[in-house]
Amino acid sequence: MRRTITLATLAGAGAAVAALCLPAAAGADQPQGHGHPAAPVFVQTNDVTGNQIVTYLPSGQGGLRQVGRVGTGGLGVALGGAAVDDLASEGGLAYDAQDQLLVAVNGGSNTISVFHTFGPFVGSRHVVASGGTIPVSVAVRGDLIYVLNAGGSGEVQGFNATTLRPIPGSARSLGLVAGATPQFLNTPGQIGFSPNGRQVIVTTKANGSDIDVFGVTPSGALGAPTVNPSATPVPFGFTFDGSGHLVVTEAGTSAVTTYALAPTGTVTELGSVTDGLKALCWVANDNNRFFFGSNAGSATVTSYTVTATGHPSEVGSTATDAGPIDLVASPDGSALYVETGGSDLVDSYTVTSTGALVPTGNVAPELPGHTGLEGIAVG
Numbered sequence: 001m002r003r004t005i006t007l008a009t010l011a012g013a014g015a016a017v018a019a020l021c022l023p024a025a026a027g028a029d030q031p032q033g034h035g036h037p038a039a040p041v042f043v044q045t046n047d048v049t050g051n052q053i054v055t056y057l058p059s060g061q062g063g064l065r066q067v068g069r070v071g072t073g074g075l076g077v078a079l080g081g082a083a084v085d086d087l088a089s090e091g092g093l094a095y096d097a098q099d100q101l102l103v104a105v106n107g108g109s110n111t112i113s114v115f116h117t118f119g120p121f122v123g124s125r126h127v128v129a130s131g132g133t134i135p136v137s138v139a140v141r142g143d144l145i146y147v148l149n150a151g152g153s154g155e156v157q158g159f160n161a162t163t164l165r166p167i168p169g170s171a172r173s174l175g176l177v178a179g180a181t182p183q184f185l186n187t188p189g190q191i192g193f194s195p196n197g198r199q200v201i202v203t204t205k206a207n208g209s210d211i212d213v214f215g216v217t218p219s220g221a222l223g224a225p226t227v228n229p230s231a232t233p234v235p236f237g238f239t240f241d242g243s244g245h246l247v248v249t250e251a252g253t254s255a256v257t258t259y260a261l262a263p264t265g266t267v268t269e270l271g272s273v274t275d276g277l278k279a280l281c282w283v284a285n286d287n288n289r290f291f292f293g294s295n296a297g298s299a300t301v302t303s304y305t306v307t308a309t310g311h312p313s314e315v316g317s318t319a320t321d322a323g324p325i326d327l328v329a330s331p332d333g334s335a336l337y338v339e340t341g342g343s344d345l346v347d348s349y350t351v352t353s354t355g356a357l358v359p360t361g362n363v364a365p366e367l368p369g370h371t372g373l374e375g376i377a378v379g
Contacts, residue, residue: 028031031326036082036329038058039330039332040120041346042377042378043375043376044089044376045076046107048076049370051074051106053070053093053104053122054066054069055121058209063359064361065363068120070115072106073111073372076102076372077108077134077136078372079107079134079184083121084322084342085296085373086339087105088150088185089109089148090237091138095378099284101102101116101161102114103137103145104136105135111129112137112145113127114126126164129158131155131166133151134148141197143220144159144161146158146200146375148190152178153177156172156191156200156222158171158221160214160220168219169221169222170222176207176340185205185206185234189203190203190237197245198263199215199261199265199308200214203230203235206234209234211229211248212226212227212229213228213265213266229364230248231255231257232272236251238248239283240285241289245306247261252291254276256272256273256304257272257312258270258312270309270310270311272312275317277295277302280302281294281295282294282327284327287332289333290304292327292329295325296325298317299347301317301357302317303316315355322340322341322343323340324340324347325339325340325341325374328333340362343375345363345364346362347359347361
């Protein structure tokens with residue numbers, strides 16, 4: 001069990017917050033599969049005038065109900081040329097269920113914000129420099145936090161999640177072409193851990209069209225990357241299936257491509273399928289039953305299955321509000337929540353047994369007069 005940081009100081013405050021708020025939470029929570037309470041949904045506004053985290057709980061009708069709002073202590077960012085996805089990334093907000101840590105990027109302030117959560121309640125924040133410029137994606141696992149900085153030639157930086165201090169030997173340049181335009185297409189797309197935590201993966205989008213894989217040392221530092229060309233252009237978002245296969249969205253052809261990931265860091269294509277739509281960039285995993293990809297240019301989400309041998313197949317597509325971007329499934333797989341950057345809404349859907357999506361409503365996280373939305377996580 002992790003020592004609580006600077007998080008140790010939150011334990012007493014967390015108990016007090018929980019004591020004050022439990023009656024309201026008990027009334028707000030609805031059953032979610034097998035009698036478990038509904039999981040909170042955390043949405044990042046990425047507002048350039050003041051980034052915020054807005055917390056929701058599922059309502060009895062399948063939609064979302066706002067229960068909290070807190071500032072990150074930093075600013076959002078709008079990358080050059082971005083139309084609906086100002087961060088141009090997946091994973092701008094990450095949640096670690098084991099230690100209940102919520103980590104947000106502040107792309108306009110070159111910082112990350114770390115919160116300890118208590119169910120739907122977000123505790124005090126800790127803000128630290130991201131180790132580079134324009135952080136756009138973050139990954140959390142155990143005692144490690146890794147940040148993807150999109151500025152310059154791109155840089156990865158690791159932190160100890162207990163102390164929030166940089167890990168020696170964790171900073172790695174991606175060697176991207178600095179200043180390539182349009183900016184939103186040439187910044188890296190996502191950072192994440194492999195299922196066993198022994199590797200860190202980064203997608204570079206059009207700036208190389210590579211999938212970089214770093215080995216994680218026992219100290220939490222990174223080895224030299226294995227640079228793998230993607231099967232089709234512009235690898236963007238990714239997740240993993242239940243067999244440990246890498247599932248990547250490749251925006252250049254609006255394809256979902258699956259790969260076998262070797263301990264050496266090499267990836268081998270297993271299968272690829274395109275939905276024929278526009279700007280397939282983000283992907284979510286629904287308890288390994290179905291996979292969902294957001295088509296930002298077509299206002300749709302496409303459902304997929306992946307076989308045990310790693311071969312993807314399309315199930316069908318569902319209309320969304322304008323500009324679907326980052327998305328997340330509920331822990332029990334019954335619901336999907338989709339940020340729509342073209343409308344500043346979060347759309348909610350029920351996931352049927354066939355992978356079809358049934359709309360259940362939407363909410364507007366941004367305050368009136370403000371725009372921006374990117375980064376979503378579920379508790």
